[in-house]
Amino acid sequence: MKGSRALACALLLPALAPLLLFTVYPALQSLWLSFHEMAPFSRDTVSVGWENYRLLWSSPEYWHCVRVSCLFTLYTVIPSLALSLGLALALDSNPWFQGFFRTVFLLPVSISSAMAAMLWLFLYNPTAGYLNFTLERLGVSGPNWLGDPRWALVAVAIATVWKELGFNIIFFLAGLSGVPQELHEAATLDGAGWWSRLRHVTLPILSPTIFFTTVVSIVNSFQSFGQIHILTGGGPAGETDTLVYNLYRDAFVHFRAGYASAQAVILFLIIFAATAIQFRIARSKAHYG
Amino acid sequence: MAGVELSKIRKTFGGTTVLHELSLSIRSGEFVALVGGSGCGKSTLLRLVAGLDEPTAGEIKIGGRVVNGVGAKDRGVAMVFQNYALYPHMSVRENMSFALRLAGLPAVEVAARTAEAARMLRLDEHLDKKPGQLSGGQKQRVAMGRAMMRRPEVFLFDEPLSNLDAQLRVQMRAEISRLHRRLKSTVIYVTHDQVEAMTLADRIAVLRDGRIEQVGAPLDVYHDPQTKFVASFIGTPSMNFIQAAGLAGVNSPKDAVDVGIRPERIQLNSAPGLIRLGSGSVSLVETLGATALVHVALKDRELVIATPAGGAPALDSAAEAWTEPSALFFFDARGARVS
Numbered sequence: 001m002k003g004s005r006a007l008a009c010a011l012l013l014p015a016l017a018p019l020l021l022f023t024v025y026p027a028l029q030s031l032w033l034s035f036h037e038m039a040p041f042s043r044d045t046v047s048v049g050w051e052n053y054r055l056l057w058s059s060p061e062y063w064h065c066v067r068v069s070c071l072f073t074l075y076t077v078i079p080s081l082a083l084s085l086g087l088a089l090a091l092d093s094n095p096w097f098q099g100f101f102r103t104v105f106l107l108p109v110s111i112s113s114a115m116a117a118m119l120w121l122f123l124y125n126p127t128a129g130y131l132n133f134t135l136e137r138l139g140v141s142g143p144n145w146l147g148d149p150r151w152a153l154v155a156v157a158i159a160t161v162w163k164e165l166g167f168n169i170i171f172f173l174a175g176l177s178g179v180p181q182e183l184h185e186a187a188t189l190d191g192a193g194w195w196s197r198l199r200h201v202t203l204p205i206l207s208p209t210i211f212f213t214t215v216v217s218i219v220n221s222f223q224s225f226g227q228i229h230i231l232t233g234g235g236p237a238g239e240t241d242t243l244v245y246n247l248y249r250d251a252f253v254h255f256r257a258g259y260a261s262a263q264a265v266i267l268f269l270i271i272f273a274a275t276a277i278q279f280r281i282a283r284s285k286a287h288y289g
Numbered sequence: 290m291a292g293v294e295l296s297k298i299r300k301t302f303g304g305t306t307v308l309h310e311l312s313l314s315i316r317s318g319e320f321v322a323l324v325g326g327s328g329c330g331k332s333t334l335l336r337l338v339a340g341l342d343e344p345t346a347g348e349i350k351i352g353g354r355v356v357n358g359v360g361a362k363d364r365g366v367a368m369v370f371q372n373y374a375l376y377p378h379m380s381v382r383e384n385m386s387f388a389l390r391l392a393g394l395p396a397v398e399v400a401a402r403t404a405e406a407a408r409m410l411r412l413d414e415h416l417d418k419k420p421g422q423l424s425g426g427q428k429q430r431v432a433m434g435r436a437m438m439r440r441p442e443v444f445l446f447d448e449p450l451s452n453l454d455a456q457l458r459v460q461m462r463a464e465i466s467r468l469h470r471r472l473k474s475t476v477i478y479v480t481h482d483q484v485e486a487m488t489l490a491d492r493i494a495v496l497r498d499g500r501i502e503q504v505g506a507p508l509d510v511y512h513d514p515q516t517k518f519v520a521s522f523i524g525t526p527s528m529n530f531i532q533a534a535g536l537a538g539v540n541s542p543k544d545a546v547d548v549g550i551r552p553e554r555i556q557l558n559s560a561p562g563l564i565r566l567g568s569g570s571v572s573l574v575e576t577l578g579a580t581a582l583v584h585v586a587l588k589d590r591e592l593v594i595a596t597p598a599g600g601a602p603a604l605d606s607a608a609e610a611w612t613e614p615s616a617l618f619f620f621d622a623r624g625a626r627v628s
Contacts, residue, residue: 182374185341190388190439191362200387204378287378 027268033261040255052262062263064238065246068153072242073221075157076164080217081210084165088172089198102173106166113163113226120159121146121231149239152232156240159227164220168213175209176202207286215278222271243267290475291352291365291442292317293338298347300333300499307333308499310347317352320469320476322486324522325496331479334496335445338477340364352442367436368445371452373428375420375435381407382416385434406434409471410464426457433468444469446478450485462488483523487511495519517624520549526582529555529592531566533619538564542627545619552582552595554616557608564617566592566610571602585610 034052036045056062087105091098108116123131124145132142145155179202187197203210225244228234234241234249243263251260293315300308308330315321323331336342338349340361349356356364375384382403383390389399407413410430420428429449436444446465450458466489469476480486486493487507494504495518503510503519514520520528529552533545541548556563572591573584581601583594585608592610602608619627 180372180374182370182372183376185339185361186368186370186374186376186435187387188341188361189339189366189368190435191391192387196391201376204376207378 030261030264033258034265035258037256037258045258048258052259053266055259056262056266061238061241062246065241065243068238068240069222069242069244072153072157072160072224072240073218075154076160076221076224077214077217079157080161080164080168081213083161084168084213085172085210087165088169088176089202091169092173092176098173102166102169105169108163109166114230116163117159117227117230120155120162120227124155124231146232147236149237152236152239156228156231159231160221160224163227164217168217171209171213172206175206179205204287207282211278211282211286215275218274218278219271222267222274243270290317290473292319292350292475293443293477294348294350294353295334295338296348296350298334298337298349299345300330300337300342301345306499308337308344311499311501312347313494313501313504315475315477317475318473320478320489320491322478322480322490322493323496324480324483324486324493326481326522329496330499331481331496332447335368335447335477335479338364338443339366339368339445341368365442366445367439367441367443368447369429369432369436369449371448373420373432373452375428375431377420380417380419381412381423381431381434384420384431385412385438387435388439402438406437409437409468410434425453426461429453429461430464433465437468437472441474443475443477446476446480448480449478451480451482458485465489484525487523493523495522514549514618515626517547517549517620517626520618520620520626524551526552526593526595528552528618530620531587531590531592535589536564536566536617539614539617542619544621544627546622547620547624549618549620550592550612550616552593554612555592555594556611557583557594557596557600557602559609559611562613563611564614566612568607568609571604571606571608574601574604576601583608 033045035047035049037048037052038045087101091101123129126132126142126144126147129142129145131145135142143151145151183201183205184197187201192200222242223244224242225248228240228242228245229248232240234245244267247260247263247267250256250263293313295311295313295315298308298311299306311330311334313321323334325331333342337344338351340356340359340363343357351364351366376387379387385406386399386403389402403416404413407416410433412427412430412434415423415427415431420431423431429452432449449465450461453461462485465478469489478486478489483493490507492504493507493510495502495510497518503515505513507523510519511523514523514528517530521530528549530547530549533541533548536548539548550566555566559565567585567587569585569587569592571583572586573582575582575584576598579598580595581598583596583601585592585594587610594610621627
C-alpha cells in the first residue's frame with residue numbers, strides 16, 4: 001500500500017511540479033504580497049496589512065476599471081456566444097460547408113493575440129484603415145475607432161469576439177453533434193417548428209456546452225490583455241482600462257508589486273464568484289445526460 | 290382512423306434507389322407489419338409515410354388525402370422510434386404532453402389526457418421521472434403514450450422492441466397488441482423480427498431490396514410463400530432447401546430448381562406415402578424444451594428437423610429424413626414459386 005502510494009506520487013510529480021511551481025506558488029506569493037509593499041528593483045518588503053485593499057476600495061480609478069471590465073465582458077461574451085451559436089447552428093444544418101467554414105472560423109483562434117491585434121490596428125486606422133474606407137464607400141463616415149472614447153471599448157470588443165468566435169463554434173458544433181436526429185424528428189412529428197425545436201429540444205440538450213462556453217468566455221474576458229495593450233494601451237482617457245490592464249501597469253510600469261498583487265487577488269475573487277454563481281444557476285438549468 | 294395508400298413509391302438517395310415503384314394498400318384500422326432484412330427499405334418507407342422524408346416519385350394517401358408535400362405534423366400520424374426518442378430533459382409527463390402543449394390545448398385537457406394515457410400504459414407512478422430514471426420497457430411505454438396522446442389517424446412503429454431483452458419483448462408485444470385492439474387504430478409496424486410480425490399483424494408485407502415480395506395474412510404467407518426469399522424469411526427455424534434434381538420419386542415441376550421443406554414437416558421415420566429426402570448423421574441437437582432441432586448432415590447440405598424433444602436421436606447417430614409430398618415447395622432459378 002505504502003509502495004503504491006509512493007509510485008502514485010512519483011507518477012503525479014511530472015505534472016504536479018510545474019503546477020506547484022508556476023501556478024500555486026506564485027498565487028500564494030501574490031496573496032502574501034498583497035499585504036505588503038515592495039520597493040522597486042528590490043526584494044525588500046514592508047508589511048502594510050489591509051492597506052492595499054483599503055486604497056483600492058477608495059480609489060475611483062479602480063472602480064472605473066471594474067466598470068470597464070464588466071462592460072468589456074458584456075460586449076464580448078454575449079455577442080460571441082450568440083454569434084458562435086448561430087453560426088454553429090447554420091453549419092450544423094449544412095454539413096457540406098462545415099469542414100471549410102469550421103477551418104475559416106477557427107483560423108483567428110490559431111494566431112497569436114498580438115498578431116490579431118496588429119491586424120485590427122490596420123483595419124481600424126482612421127485614415128488608411130479598410131474598415132472606414134468601406135464605410136465611406138457605403139456613404140457612412142466611420143469613427144476614429146481606437147481614438148474616440150465612445151468607440152474604443154467597442155472596437156477592442158469586436159476584435160476580441162472575432163478572435164474567440166471559432167473556439168466557441170467548435171464547442172457548439174461538438175455539442176450539436178450530440179443531439180440525436182431522432183429527437184428532432186420526434187419533435188417535428190409532435191408539431192414543433194424550427195423555433196420550437198431549437199427552444200425545447202436543441203438548447204436544453206446543449207445547455208452543458210452553453211454553460212461551459214459561458215464560464216470560459218467570462219474568465220477569458222476578465223483576463224484579456226494582449227489586444228488591449230496593443231490596440232489602445234488602456235486609452236483613450238482610460239476607456240479601455242480593464243482590471244488586468246490596470247494591474248499590469250501598477251506592477252510593471254509603476255512598480256507597485258503589493259498594490260498590484262491586491263488587485264490580482266480581487267480579480268481572482270471576482271472570477272471565482274462569477275463562476276460560482278454560474279455553477280449554481282447551471283445546477284438547476286443545465287441538463288446533463 | 291384512416292387507411293394508407295402507397296402508389297408506385299420510389300425513393301432514391303444520390304444514385305441509389307432504395308424503394309422501387311412500391312405499392313401497398315392498408316385498410317383503416319388494419320395492423321400491417323413491414324418485415325425484411327437490413328437495408329431492404331422498410332424504415333425508409335415508414336419515414337416517407339411519416340413525412341420525415343419525401344418520395345422521389347409516387348403518391349402517398351392517408352385517409353384518402355394525398356399527403357405528398359404535407360408536413361409531418363399535419364399528416365395525422367404518430368411514430369414510435371426504435372431508440373424511443375424521448376426528450377431526456379423533460380419528465381414523463383412533459384414528454385407525453387409535449388405535442389398537446391405545442392398545439393396550445395387548455396392545461397386541464399392536457400392534464401386529463403396525460404392521466405388517461407398514463408393509466409392505460411401503467412405509467413401513473415412514473416409521470417414525474419425523467420427518461421434516464423426508467424427501464425427500457427417503461428421508456429418504450431412512454432414513447433407509445435406520447436404517440437397516443439395526439440390521437441393520430443395512423444400509428445407508425447419503427448422496430449420498437451429491438452432494444453429490449455427477450456422477456457420484455459414478449460410482454461411489450463402483448464401490450465402493443467392490446468393497445469391496437471383497444472384503440473382500433475391503423476398501424477404500420479416495421480420489424481426485422483418475423484415472430485413479431487406474425488404475432489401482431491393482420492397482414493405482413495415482406496420486403497426485399499426495396500420491393501414487396503409478398504403481402505398477406507401471416508399464416509397465408511407462412512403456408513403459401515410465393516418466393517424462395519419469403520419462404521426462407523418467414524418461419525423459425527428457417528425452411529430447408531435441397532436441389533430438386535436430387536429428389537427421387539417426386540414429380541417436380543418443369544422449371545423447379547430448389548425444393549423447400551419446413552423443419553416441422555420433416556420426419557425421422559419412414560411411413561407409407563412419405564418421400565425420402567436423404568440420409569446422414571446427426572451433427573447437432575438443439576433442445577428447446579418441448580421440441581428439439583436436429584441437424585442432419587446430408588452429402589451436400591444440412592437439414593434442420595423440428596421433432597418432439599423426447600424423440601430426438603443421439604448425436605452422431607445415423608438418421609434418415611422423410612416428408613409428405615404436400616410439404617414440398619418448388620422454386621425456379623429466379624426464386625419464384627412453381628407448382
